[in-house]
Amino acid sequence: MILLIAGCGGGSSSQRIVGSVTLSPSTAQTLAVSQSLPITATVANDASGSGVSWTLTGVGSLSDVTTTSVTYTAPSAVSSSQTVTVRATSKANPAASATLQITVTSGGAQANVLSLSVNGGPVPGQLYANGAFANVTLCVPGTSNCQTIGGVLVDTGSFGLRLLKSAVTLPLAPLTSGGSTINNCVQFVDGSFLWGQVAAADVHLAGEQASSVSVQLIADPTGFAIPTSCAAGGSNNNSLAALGANGILGVGTEAQDCGPACDSSSGRPTPPVPAYYNCSTSGGCQPAFVSLAEQITNPVVKFPVDNNGVLVQMQSLSGTATTASGNLIFGIGTQANNALGSATIQTLNNVDNFTTAFNSRTLTSSFVDSGSNGLFFPDSAIATCTTASGFFCPPSTLHLTAVNHGQNGTQTNISFTVDNAQNLFNSNPSAAAFSTLAGPMSGGFDWGLPFFYGRNVFTSIRGQTMPSGAPAAPWWAY
Amino acid sequence: MASYPTVPRSAYVLVLLSLICPAFAWCALGDTVSSVEADRVQMRGAVRVQQVNGISVHEISDDHGTQVREFVSPQGSVFAVAWQGQFIPDLQQVLGKYFDQYSEAVRAQKASYVGRRPINIQLPGLVVQMTGHMRAYSGRAYLPAMVPTGVALDSIH
Numbered sequence: 168m169i170l171l172i173a174g175c176g177g178g179s180s181s182q183r184i185v186g187s188v189t190l191s192p193s194t195a196q197t198l199a200v201s202q203s204l205p206i207t208a209t210v211a212n213d214a215s216g217s218g219v220s221w222t223l224t225g226v227g228s229l230s231d232v233t234t235t236s237v238t239y240t241a242p243s244a245v246s247s248s249q250t251v252t253v254r255a256t257s258k259a260n261p262a263a264s265a266t267l268q269i270t271v272t273s274g275g276a277q278a279n280v281l282s283l284s285v286n287g288g289p290v291p292g293q294l295y296a297n298g299a300f301a302n303v304t305l306c307v308p309g310t311s312n313c314q315t316i317g318g319v320l321v322d323t324g325s326f327g328l329r330l331l332k333s334a335v336t337l338p339l340a341p342l343t344s345g346g347s348t349i350n351n352c353v354q355f356v357d358g359s360f361l362w363g364q365v366a367a368a369d370v371h372l373a374g375e376q377a378s379s380v381s382v383q384l385i386a387d388p389t390g391f392a393i394p395t396s397c398a399a400g401g402s403n404n405n406s407l408a409a410l411g412a413n414g415i416l417g418v419g420t421e422a423q424d425c426g427p428a429c430d431s432s433s434g435r436p437t438p439p440v441p442a443y444y445n446c447s448t449s450g451g452c453q454p455a456f457v458s459l460a461e462q463i464t465n466p467v468v469k470f471p472v473d474n475n476g477v478l479v480q481m482q483s484l485s486g487t488a489t490t491a492s493g494n495l496i497f498g499i500g501t502q503a504n505n506a507l508g509s510a511t512i513q514t515l516n517n518v519d520n521f522t523t524a525f526n527s528r529t530l531t532s533s534f535v536d537s538g539s540n541g542l543f544f545p546d547s548a549i550a551t552c553t554t555a556s557g558f559f560c561p562p563s564t565l566h567l568t569a570v571n572h573g574q575n576g577t578q579t580n581i582s583f584t585v586d587n588a589q590n591l592f593n594s595n596p597s598a599a600a601f602s603t604l605a606g607p608m609s610g611g612f613d614w615g616l617p618f619f620y621g622r623n624v625f626t627s628i629r630g631q632t633m634p635s636g637a638p639a640a641p642w643w644a645y
Numbered sequence: 646m647a648s649y650p651t652v653p654r655s656a657y658v659l660v661l662l663s664l665i666c667p668a669f670a671w672c673a674l675g676d677t678v679s680s681v682e683a684d685r686v687q688m689r690g691a692v693r694v695q696q697v698n699g700i701s702v703h704e705i706s707d708d709h710g711t712q713v714r715e716f717v718s719p720q721g722s723v724f725a726v727a728w729q730g731q732f733i734p735d736l737q738q739v740l741g742k743y744f745d746q747y748s749e750a751v752r753a754q755k756a757s758y759v760g761r762r763p764i765n766i767q768l769p770g771l772v773v774q775m776t777g778h779m780r781a782y783s784g785r786a787y788l789p790a791m792v793p794t795g796v797a798l799d800s801i802h
Binding site: 401409551 | 709710731732733735736737738748750751752753754755757758759760761762763764765767774775776777778779780781782783784785802
């Protein structure tokens with residue numbers, strides 16, 4: 168009787184099966200954050216010399232990939248110890264593979280902390296006052312092909328990640344619908360609009376990782392003329408010089424930029440504009456519905472943990488400084504560093520506003536917004552600047568107070584200072600951080616970045632799970 | 646937007662207007678309005694009209710919840726427009742012949758100092774102001790010279 172050994176061309180039982188894979192190191196490894204580990208693979212009887220292909224399941228990344236070796240690098244932070252698997256699969260015999268388990272231990276820089284810098288922004292020759300900028304890492308989904316982009320404005324008043332296409336070198340494929348490319352248009356209260364393709368990317372912020380998140384790649388042109396419903400009445404911010412940043416990281420109170428209004432299940436007869444468009448060479452760009460899952464998404468809600476909101480901690484600042492720093496911490500009540508403590512929670516209405524009482528007026532469309540670069544509120548008694556358009560220029564420093572009211576009845580008294588913006592800019596031509604910068608706005612109180620200096624400001628996201636005892640989101644707490 | 650406390654409910658009238666305006670859903674700032682009897686006019690949204698001290702306020706809501714209000718003087722001039730909703734309305738339509746002046750003022754405001762801040766244009770002949778954040782925008786535009794005496798600017802919203 169002949170003993171058949173599977174996959175063999177014959178030979179003794181002491182011979183290895185063609186294509187079996189062995190790894191070095193071969194036993195489970197433990198790494199600290201940011202450490203790298205070179206791994207080699209040997210394929211038995213690999214007559215073709217085709218070697219292996221590599222895959223990674225879990226956090227971290229693979230680099231220096233060859234058919235016989237790879238380097239695994241642990242992420243810069245993990246919220247808790249995690250085990251990943253690196254698999255080498257024989258190309259000659261895909262049924263043969265070997266795995267190596269690597270445990271990444273937490274410690275060192277925390278996974279949920281992203282540095283913020285009020286540093287004037289990434290545009291040479293331009294000083295962006297009171298903009299908090301951070302680094303964002305993007306990857307082609309499911310791969311370790313990644314890129315880190317700095318100079319991204321952190322904005323708790325918007326939802327979703329938008330990046331200048333010119334700053335992104337990764338090959339990110341746009342989302343499509345039928346044969347059309349999905350594009351997005353968004354407008355802001357500074358009279359600007361952003362236009363560009365919607366694409367899926369893995370988004371890594373500090374040690375947090377979100378898989379396959381819809382982002383906007385801002386560009387003009389995109390290959391399609393900007394629809395008049397998008398551009399009409401707005402100023403085009405689709406460039407580095409106009410935007411003043413490489414992108415906007417919207418980590419506010421909602422999970423998507425548009426929400427139910429742009430989803431076909433809303434029952435609306437037509438898609439709203441300006442929002443999403445299906446663009447094709449034959450049909451141009453037509454308004455379109457896009458499901459919640461495919462809409463531009465607040466990356467925080469797609470983290471596996473620390474996904475219910477953010478905490479912005481900015482340093483204290485009295486007066487003006489060349490730069491200021493702080494942290495964007497992911498999660499509320501999920502780690503030792505993001506507990507609510509004694510912060511007062513103020514719940515919001517259905518359009519994410521609360522009420523500010525100021526100067527005997529009740530301003531019901533008030534909000535907290537790190538993406539606004541001053542405090543903006545109505546006060547016809549304060550002189551406005553002639554040159555520094557959009558800011559207040561009182562003849563001398565003003566010390567004012569207001570009271571914020573949450574829908575849940577909580578109340579906070581806020582004291583704030585307003586200086587002459589023109590004098591501030593003239594006297595501090597190299598400064599980026601201004602704690603007393605303010606300007607006129609009709610109809611509500613905009614608690615912009617000066618509100619954040621010296622405070623812990625929590626922003627919770629509608630629909631996410633709140634810490635025990637806290638009301639349903641959305642709310643701000645500080 | 647807040648309701649007008651001085652207007653009794655009975656003053657809300659569903660009026661079908663034939664407007665001497667371009668064929669848009671509403672009149673632009675500075676246009677002249679004339680109300681005419683009879684024929685139904687298909688408009689993109691329901692029109693409600695309130696009368697306050699001779700000022701009529703035409704309120705139009707479209708399919709997507711955006712409300713636009715036109716403030717019309719006793720002489721029939723649209724001296725102010727205000728809006729509120731998830732999406733900013735087409736400002737070329739809303740501001741009409743004042744759009745170019747607005748665009749230039751926006752360019753000037755953004756050119757003075759970079760940084761995202763709400764539009765606040767206050768020219769002698771035109772005021773345009775915006776507020777809000779993603780998913781909740783509101784704003785207004787008015788012609789200071791055409792605001793009838795006795796109308797509080799705070800009531801334009």
